[in-house]
Amino acid sequence: MAWKNRRPRGGAAAVAAVAVLLVFSSAAPPEDTVLFRIERADLDRLSADAAAGLFVVQELQTCLLASGPAALPGELAEAGVPAVVLDGKAEGKIYFLVRTPRPEEGDILVGLGTAVPLEERVWLFSPASGDPREIIPPAFRLKRLDLDRSVVWSRGAPAGETAAGAVEAIVPDPRIFEWVARVSNSRLTETIQSLQNFQTRYASTAACENAGTFLYNRFVQLGLACEYETFTFSWAQRQSRNIIATLPGKAVPNRVVIVCAHYDSISDEPETLAPGADDNASGTAAVLEIARVLAAAPLDYTVKFICFSAEEWGLYGSSFYAQRAKSRGERIVGVINMDMISYTDSDDPLLEVYVNPASRWLADQYLEAAETYAPLAASKITDSSATWSDHSPFWDQGFAALCAIEESAGRNPYYHETTDTLDKLNMNYCTSVTRASLASAADLARPHVVRPAPPTGLQARSEIISSLFAAVKSVSLAWDAGPASVAGYNVYRTTTSGGGHVKINSRLLSEPRFSETMLDPATTYFYEVTAVDGQGLESDGSDEVRDDQNNDALPN
């Protein structure tokens, strides 16, 4: 059971040594760095503190890539957690995660640099020379790894996942039905054609930058505040721009829902012809269309419509944005990334919704919103190794994000070809996916109504109740009582600060206090409370508190 105390098998000395090394390795990027791999199945043998101290540079479905001092892999092995060293001297090197089109095609990478297979279609790659995008075939998907930054990863049961399901049933809002109905097949088609007309949108080419200007102008025409976000990437210090349009929230503008897609493209003639109709004019057109429909919509939360660039080079644009969003404390509720949403070779196409464990609730919400407002066949796929699009950098920063992608993506014969053009697309399918994404975004951002004010004065205390061999955590919350119009309160909990909150009370609380016990003592929990009025309208969440936030402040 998760809360049971677990210790490595290697004895106290090994545990202490690992802990010390991990503390040093997590405090700052190590001087003498090795890059190593740990199987996720072995992580149970690592104490929670030691696991939290790992400097993880990439989370995958079956393993973690981590870096640390040269002695760390040996110490981990002594503690019962085998660590396979992938590079004994990794500092200063450039690494990419490469997803191959087919399992057997990974061998192509071997001749181009240092290549290590990690999973069936996932390789770790460091180029011998040159920029990987310029030496690796276009069909291979890239993600640049940042060895100086530790990513957020999920060790155990994901936040927000409960036996009953993480997302409550959506109460249909007639306004969302109306908005969904306004999504236009012809406008989507026109936008894809316009983007295709740039001939190529290979990041940093003049045509790509022109496409960025085109998108910027479209957002401005919709009356949205829009900005360029310029970043550099690749060996040659190329530049490109993310296009960011903002629809401010009416009630809680500091909470942000992101609807995004990459607008750059690639082919085997990238400088001159890369129409990228499916990949990813289709997703970009969906972002523009959703922005058009929602531009005047009263929503509680801010919605950002972002068109990323340099995705094909290694997710540079989205990485740049996600890192800056984390740094400035942007409260991102969820990210809906659309990448290739219009090609199908099926009469009954299926949309795949990829999430990591911490974002499962978001996929549930997406599917629920789609079912309610814009039915289409879709399936949730939880796969931490799905690092091949712009949602992945948001996972790395601990944000909930999903990628909506056509089931046939792997079978699209025009993928990353000069023949990826509008005439190959199924625009009814594109319209359906756009509608589902709009419904999800609008529901996430909440159509504005006058709601009760969020509770104030939330305080939390926790204590660890322990015996010799087991311990549990008990948490008590208290907050200021709301006005008479408040009928009760709900309490939400998460293990990832800032997102993924799940309601934990089964019935509305009549008093402004709550306590729970039998929690994992090694986990830090974060709480918010909401107020609900007599009509069932729920307030926004209160300020979030950590479970032990007021342990010192309140009298015993």
Added chain:
Amino acid sequence: MIKTMTRFRIKAGLRAAPVFWWLILGMGPAGLRASTAAGRPRAAVSLEAGMFRAGQAAFRTLYGNGISALSAHVRVRLIDGLWAAAGWRTVKAGGATAIAGPAFNEEEYALEFEMTSIRLGLRYAFDLGRIAVFAGAGGSADRYEERWVDVPGLGGSGKKAGWYAEAGGEYAVFRFLSLSLRGEYTSVPTARGSSLEPDVNLGGLEAAAGLVFRF
């Protein structure tokens, strides 16, 4: 829960039984035969009750400062003054959880703890007439179990090796019967722990008194 506890005791008893009966049936008669031949006790069986004080404060916080312990040992004299010893010991206690760190509600759950040990060791005794003083040491195979009485599944159990050292004296009331007073130190590192004590050692000090039957 009662069933679980009973099953544990029965299992522990069954596992201890072969050793115990081998000692009684094997070593006992050998000692008797030896004593007959030499005219001096060559074997002894002791039954003792004692109070155990755990070495770690966390253990004492949970289960109190004094815990009852029962033990039985069989000893065979190897050479003058030197005895080989084999024994069985059990420690059992009830207690309550404690708060690790800041406390406010002081929520509490009842606990049960039991440890059973099989021991092998050596003892050296100085015979001073009716009184003998002795010191010894040995190893132990220990099986422990802690349970949260009202929370099924919480607690911990395991098997670990430990050691003990002892010293004490015996007063011969009759030729075949002595009273014993003995102190011992035990160490049973578990390499496990919790928020209260990350590295639990189930050892401590024990004072025991009992009867020794000499053959």
